Structures are given as structure tokens and as C-alpha cells.
Amino acid sequence: MTAELVTFGETMIRLSPPEGERIETAQSLEFRTAGAESNVAVAASRLGCSAAWLSKLPDSPLGRRVTTELRTHGVEPYVRWDDDARQGAYYIEQGRSPRPTNVIYDRADAAVTTARPDELAVEAVEDAAVFYTSGITPALSETLRETTGELLQTATEAGTTTAFDLNYRSKLWSPSDARDACESLFPEVDVLVAAERDIRTVLGLDGDASTLASELAADFGFETVVVTRGEDGALARHDGTVAEQPVFETDTVDAIGTGDAFVGAFLSRLIAGESVETALAYGAATAALKRTIHGDLAVVTPDEVERVLRGGDAGIDR
């Protein structure tokens, strides 16, 4: 079946001690899966968009754990299985003020780092409405930098809209390396999503969020630029106009995955033919719901998102 949204990247095993426990001393670790591009596919799928995820995984219980979880949420994994490769993982110790959240990656030499286009379901990219990947993927290896560029080009040539989240991770590379790699990919990107702080740190731009979006659109010819601003909401520049979206208040249980939930919901609405304004609102509502849920995944339903959009409060539904 042709998927409307196709994403490409690494999905890791996510290991986290119980709240208030340190990685150094914890006796147990919660076991989940997480990865920016599959998180986006899950959010979109849960909101009614058909979604597929391309990657390379070890042919092992750890690799199959990833595909099993994605299928649970309706995402079709198109995976190249590798007998000998590693499964990437990360440890996350959730912070509580004044102790920050800490992520420790264990993803060097993961299976995906050697993925080449001829090992991947490139035809799914050609047939999709939107192809999505993020700045994490080219950060993982030189091969992935090339593969990311080739898949974006394949998408462009096939008339598939391309979407890219800058997703800067300082534990993977320096701002200048990220800038070089991402700017070389930008000519093939139609929809750019970027956190305001990443635009300043990585791309070295200054000014308010609206100015950043306009400069990016002018410099790189993006069709749409979405700037995410944490508690200050998000804005999108499209067709020469800027739309703003505040955040929905939330009681945060787990903030990790908020950005990906936003992007997945946003893309699902664009694919459904809705306006950028509507897509932004869906993104913000889905992101708020994600923050109330443990793990990276936006395990939500369209009704729940609609309810947030209508301003429904929490309460007890019985």
C-alpha cells in the first residue's frame, strides 16, 4: 500500500530509570522505542494519515522490538535487516528543576549508519505525498549524510513534498558541521521546521521569530517555514504571510517527543489538504497531549486532539 507520509531515520531503544532515580543508581529501566522520524510517523498515523518508516535494523529481538511497536500504531516499517549490525539505544534520566534532563546516546555504528538508497524502499518515497527526515539522520554518519541527500532528491524529482526538521543535537555534532550538512540539503527541502534556538545556534541568524522565518524562506526558497518556540508557541511563514499559534496549557509528565508530535500532526493536516493555520493548531494540540504521556510517542486519537482544540478541560470522562 502506498503511504501518504514516508519518513527516514534511526529508531532507538529508549531506556529510562523511574522518575526521581539516577542512571548511576537505578535498579530498573523502562524499555521503550524512540526516534525522531518514527515518532513523527506515529503521530501522523494516529491522526489518520497512512505512514511508513524507512530504516535499517539488526535482525535481532531488539530490531524486531522497534518494528513491532511501530506496527502497533499503524506505521508500516520498510526495513533492511542486517545480521551483524547494532541496535542503537539511548538512556534518559528525566530532570526535575534544578536538575536537567540528561540523554546519553549509545548509537555509534548502529545498523542505520550504513544505509544506502539501494538498500531502502525508495519507491515508497516516490509514491508518497510527503517525505520527512531530520537533522539527526545526516549527523549519524557520512554515509547517512549522502543517503539523506539522495532520498530528498529522489522525492523532489518524483514530485513528493519534502519536509525537514533541523533537530540539532549537540551530542552528535558541532553547530558548524550541522550547518554545513543541513544547508547542503536545504535546496531539496520544501517545508522546514526548526526550533528558534536551533536557528540561532546552528544557522547563526538573528532577529525575532517572524524575521527568522522570512530570512530562511528568502535565503533557501522554502515553501513553508515553521519556527517552534517552546512555551511561546509556534509560527509558520507560507505564501508571504505569517500565522502564529500559542501553546495549549498542559500538565507535563514527559516532555520528550513533544516536537515530533507537533510535526507529525502538522504534516498529517497538510496531507489532508488543510491550511497551514489548521495544521499549526493540530500540531500544538497534539504536542500538548503528548506531554501528558510517558515515552516518546503521541499515543493520541483525533477526538482527543479535537477536544483540546475546542478548549475541553481534563476532568474525568465516565
Ligand SMILES: O=C(O)C(=O)C[C@H](O)[C@H](O)COP(=O)(O)O
Ligand atoms: O534521535 C534522537 O536523537 C532523538 O533525540 C530522539 C528523540 O527522543 C526525539 O527526537 C524527541 O525529540 P523532541 O520531540 O524534540 O522532544
